[in-house]
Amino acid sequence: MADQPLAFNAFLMNTPSHIHHGQWRHPDAHQVEFNSLRFWVDLARTLEEGLFDAMFFADVTGLYGPPDGRFADNVTEGLQIPSNDPAVLLSALALATEHIGLAYTSNIMQNPPFNFARQISTLDHLTGGRVAWNIVTSTQENAARNFDLAGLLDHDARYDWADEYLDVLYKLWEGSWDEDAVVLDRAGNRYADPAKVHKIHHRSARYSVEGPHLVAPSPQRTPLLFQAGGSARGIAFAARHAEAVFITTPDPDVAREHIATTRRLATELGRRPDDLRFFQGLTFVVGEDQSEVEAKLADYEAYASILGYQLHTALGTLPDGSHLPDDTPLRAIANNGGRGHVDWVSATVDGREPTLGDLVNSRVRRGLVAGTPEQIADVLADYRDAGVDGINVINWRLPGTYEEFTRLLLPTLQRRGLAKLAYAPGTLRHRIFGTDRLPDRHPAARYRGAYAGN
Numbered sequence: 001m002a003d004q005p006l007a008f009n010a011f012l013m014n015t016p017s018h019i020h021h022g023q024w025r026h027p028d029a030h031q032v033e034f035n036s037l038r039f040w041v042d043l044a045r046t047l048e049e050g051l052f053d054a055m056f057f058a059d060v061t062g063l064y065g066p067p068d069g070r071f072a073d074n075v076t077e078g079l080q081i082p083s084n085d086p087a088v089l090l091s092a093l094a095l096a097t098e099h100i101g102l103a104y105t106s107n108i109m110q111n112p113p114f115n116f117a118r119q120i121s122t123l124d125h126l127t128g129g130r131v132a133w134n135i136v137t138s139t140q141e142n143a144a145r146n147f148d149l150a151g152l153l154d155h156d157a158r159y160d161w162a163d164e165y166l167d168v169l170y171k172l173w174e175g176s177w178d179e180d181a182v183v184l185d186r187a188g189n190r191y192a193d194p195a196k197v198h199k200i201h202h203r204s205a206r207y208s209v210e211g212p213h214l215v216a217p218s219p220q221r222t223p224l225l226f227q228a229g230g231s232a233r234g235i236a237f238a239a240r241h242a243e244a245v246f247i248t249t250p251d252p253d254v255a256r257e258h259i260a261t262t263r264r265l266a267t268e269l270g271r272r273p274d275d276l277r278f279f280q281g282l283t284f285v286v287g288e289d290q291s292e293v294e295a296k297l298a299d300y301e302a303y304a305s306i307l308g309y310q311l312h313t314a315l316g317t318l319p320d321g322s323h324l325p326d327d328t329p330l331r332a333i334a335n336n337g338g339r340g341h342v343d344w345v346s347a348t349v350d351g352r353e354p355t356l357g358d359l360v361n362s363r364v365r366r367g368l369v370a371g372t373p374e375q376i377a378d379v380l381a382d383y384r385d386a387g388v389d390g391i392n393v394i395n396w397r398l399p400g401t402y403e404e405f406t407r408l409l410l411p412t413l414q415r416r417g418l419a420k421l422a423y424a425p426g427t428l429r430h431r432i433f434g435t436d437r438l439p440d441r442h443p444a445a446r447y448r449g450a451y452a453g454n
């Protein structure tokens with residue numbers, strides 16, 4: 001919101017090569033230590049020194065690329081394989097940190113809703129209400145095959161599935177336990193009041209869940225809900241459910257339009273425009289003067305792996321591992337994966353058909369902001385003016401990206417009112433929205449008190 005400091009998330013993954021492929025090869029790139037808990041604990045503390053609002057862990061449950069395809073290049077590149085489970089890591093980080101939000105991704109295929117609700121409610125207790133869930137439907141055919149499916153459902157049907165998945169979760173998180181169910185009455189021999197704990201008896205096409213939820217109400221009940229999806233169906237889904245929406249728009253004007261559309265749809269569903277906050281993904285290359293900026297940019301580019309970016313687009317790679325030519329028009333390539341980023345490439349090429357080469361190149365430089373602290377602050381001010389509430393800071397080298405953010409950039413951002421000066425107390429939702437629980441306008445709230453008597 002205009003004049004408010006922006007929020008900042010560190011966008012991470014428990015893997016050697018997340019977004020900026022090839023960078024792990026640099027001698028100062030410690031992301032290769034991702035198997036070490038010490039590495040993550042040290043990073044979490046670095047991030048708290050930089051007043052980051054959340055560590056946001058991406059996750060996948062399979063390979064990028066065509067089904068039945070050669071995946072040797074994914075392995076060679078360390079392209080999200082190996083990839084460790086972020087939920088396991090979060091419980092350790094809960095103890096090592098005090099303020100920072102801990103957000104992780106879990107797709108709707110990988111965990112039955114009963115089990116997922118239990119896992120994340122447990123983490124919400126352990127973190128004192130600092131947990132967030134990035135809701136994803138997955139774009140990987142191989143991931144679907146890891147969970148008893150023949151392949152991915154169609155793009156829009158995956159979002160329908162997510163609606164159904166969330167319905168079960170909302171019933172467990174919001175409806176199963178009354179607020180005052182835990183009485184802890186030692187003398188009366190009553191841990192909790194059975195009249196205030198309810199079965200949910202959920203039945204739908206995919207799920208049959210009796211309940212009750214096995215975890216008593218946690219500080220936020222429903223974890224803070226993150227979502228990223230730029231397609232029309234993805235935006236409609238965000239408008240219904242999301243509290244924080246991740247966008248990777250090419251410029252502030254596209255961001256403004258995207259935010260306005262999503263907020264308008266949300267209000268049509270009875271939510272308020274500021275029930276949703278928008279985070280733009282950006283990568284910073286920051287130097288104290290122009291010559292340092294240029295040297296760092298050259299260093300970044302020297303380590304970028306085009307092959308890694310090509311594989312990550314998951315478009316144009318053939319089963320034998322070869323790739324379609326760069327000048328292949330994007331609309332000629334079948335795509336049941338992500339769509340928003342493909343649409344946004346069109347906004348970066350004027351007056352001609354976007355190609356596969358445009359998509360790959362746009363990813364190497366997508367959201368890259370190189371400059372001095374003042375120049376970067378100018379760009380952030382433009383995004384804030386466009387309605388962006390926060391930035392998802394994408395790393396290229398760990399911990400260097402975030403150490404430089406804190407040392408070089410943060411003081412300027414603070415001076416210009418673009419970054420906060422200290423952490424506010426409370427749960428993650430409280431820090432963003434001023435309340436621990438979802439507002440009554442959110443679709444999850446309709447299950448509050450709905451199961452009395454069950």
Ligand SMILES: Cc1cc2nc3c(=O)[nH]c(=O)nc-3n(C[C@H](O)[C@H](O)[C@H](O)COP(=O)(O)O)c2cc1C
Pocket residue numbers: 057058059060105107134135136137138139228229230231232233234235246247248281337338339340341392
């Ligand atoms: C910032 C950001 C983070 C994302 N993180 C993940 C992730 O961790 N795992 C995943 O499977 N998809 C992830 N996605 C993909 C989205 O969840 C979504 O599937 C994708 O944007 C395609 O949706 P769309 O077709 O509606 O645009 C991410 C997308 C963005 C923009």
